[in-house]
Amino acid sequence: MLNLTEQPITAADKTFFQLRKDIVEGVVLAGSKLSETELSTKYSVSRAVIREAINRLATCHIVERKANVGARVVSLSPEGLVDLYQVRESLEGMAARLAAQNMTDAEIADLNTLLNVHSQDVKNHGSYYQEAGDVDFHYRIILGSKNNHLIAMLVNGIYHLVRMYRVQLGMSGPRVSTAFEEHKHIVQAICNRDGELAEMLMRRHILYSKNNIQRKLAPQLEA
Amino acid sequence: MLNLTEQPITAADKTFFQLRKDIVEGVVLAGSKLSETELSTKYSVSRAVIREAINRLATCHIVERKANVGARVVSLSPEGLVDLYQVRESLEGMAARLAAQNMTDAEIADLNTLLNVHSQDVKNHGSYYQEAGDVDFHYRIILGSKNNHLIAMLVNGIYHLVRMYRVQLGMSGPRVSTAFEEHKHIVQAICNRDGELAEMLMRRHILYSKNNIQRKLAPQLEA
DNA sequence: AAACATCAAATTGTCGACAATTACCGCTAT
DNA sequence: ATAGCGGTAATTGTCGACAATTTGATGTTT
Numbered sequence A, B: 001m002l003n004l005t006e007q008p009i010t011a012a013d014k015t016f017f018q019l020r021k022d023i024v025e026g027v028v029l030a031g032s033k034l035s036e037t038e039l040s041t042k043y044s045v046s047r048a049v050i051r052e053a054i055n056r057l058a059t060c061h062i063v064e065r066k067a068n069v070g071a072r073v074v075s076l077s078p079e080g081l082v083d084l085y086q087v088r089e090s091l092e093g094m095a096a097r098l099a100a101q102n103m104t105d106a107e108i109a110d111l112n113t114l115l116n117v118h119s120q121d122v123k124n125h126g127s128y129y130q131e132a133g134d135v136d137f138h139y140r141i142i143l144g145s146k147n148n149h150l151i152a153m154l155v156n157g158i159y160h161l162v163r164m165y166r167v168q169l170g171m172s173g174p175r176v177s178t179a180f181e182e183h184k185h186i187v188q189a190i191c192n193r194d195g196e197l198a199e200m201l202m203r204r205h206i207l208y209s210k211n212n213i214q215r216k217l218a219p220q221l222e223a
Numbered sequence C: 001a002a003a004c005a006t007c008a009a010a011t012t013g014t015c016g017a018c019a020a021t022t023a024c025c026g027c028t029a030t
Numbered sequence D: 001a002t003a004g005c006g007g008t009a010a011t012t013g014t015c016g017a018c019a020a021t022t023t024g025a026t027g028t029t030t
Helices: A011-024 A036-042 A047-059 A078-102 A105-124 A131-144 A148-168 A175-191 A195-217 B011-024 B036-042 B047-059 B078-102 B105-124 B131-144 B148-168 B175-191 B195-217
Strands: A063-066 A070-073 B063-066 B070-073
Touching: A011 A047, A011 A148, A036 A047, A047 A063, A047 A070, A047 B047, A078 A131, A078 A148, A078 A175, A078 A195, A078 B078, A078 B148, A105 A131, A105 A175, A131 A148, A131 A175, A148 B078, A148 B148, A175 A195, B011 B047, B011 B148, B036 B047, B047 B063, B047 B070, B078 B131, B078 B148, B078 B175, B078 B195, B105 B131, B105 B175, B131 B148, B131 B175, B175 B195
Parallel strands: none
Antiparallel strands: A063 A070, B063 B070
């Protein structure tokens, strides 16, 4: 576990990655049932590897499994989003604090470089902040915490579910332009080795992000 | 998932619970290799259910699996303990805060009742605080948070690994007598619906607990 | 018409066998 | 003696078939 490069080794690995991708991107619909026989023909593997892939998806909280009944893709709800982002706020805030304490100077320099690249992207593409860039930013801070349990829980725990919410409920809009500025301030705090501030800024950043998605999830409440 | 009563349904359930118990209690040694064929004869089930049980143990961070190589029980180390308890402090602190906010009055009353029972136990058995009682206390607060992701991460995430550290590295000693007082103060804060204080007290409580275990884990550093 | 029992079809759970990969041991060469 | 190299034994990964359970429809009863 904790395969950061996500290099598939076995057939179960490949199927797991592919199925996860399909679910996160909405190719396999949220809330739909996952039939083992159906998937085994679709992905051309035996039911055993499908079962293993589904079990791994269950550990990511992306599918829910009931004994003798089967597995369903989770459905996205406002309550689920709140619960998820509460946990994320706590864990990633902690990651930022630990990162300020444990990242090497070289790693922090790399983080600054990444930020400069994004700055150019924002200028060139008109203040559009790439999803991949944002994920990369958060990944580095998570890894920078150097806490293996924390890393495992986030990277192969809840992070793909977070991505699922973001991909399927839109992360475009006016919000994305401000995210970059927030990232800058977080890195600044980490540079100063100010863990407390880094944690607070990260928590705010995630809170804003939650509010942004929440608006799209329940647009009827805006009126 | 999230079977709180832990009622085994399938053979894989039963094997998972049994194997987890054996590992947590040290019957299966920390750091040892888990041979699939060996376990399948030992527990009288096919390799398929053993594989599923091992996969579930991997999601609890109790075993680590490498492709084409096999699974090993994690080994207990001071670094692992620190990482684990950092995460636990953050998550259970959050649970206490949310519990103060979300538990019903009836649930809080039950929690007080539980505390009174423990108080009697302490008097009768000479200030010995039962492991089971402590676990029960923490369980109730975790469930009281009403955050399903948080509950899942703690209950079938890291909690059994926490128990493994505590069981195998001793939770007896002078520390246990003070734990009950700390529990009382946490419940008091929850009664007052003071989430901030409940979180802070819970974090302290877990920090003390970590220090206590850490002393036993590295006794050579005491001199 | 609604609720319940019964049975058939479909789905999940479990098993043993085979394939692929890794680990171990003895051998050779330097 | 040690490092590198087969080759064999053991272990994990994958598969298809069978058993157990659930689901849904059908028919019966109140």
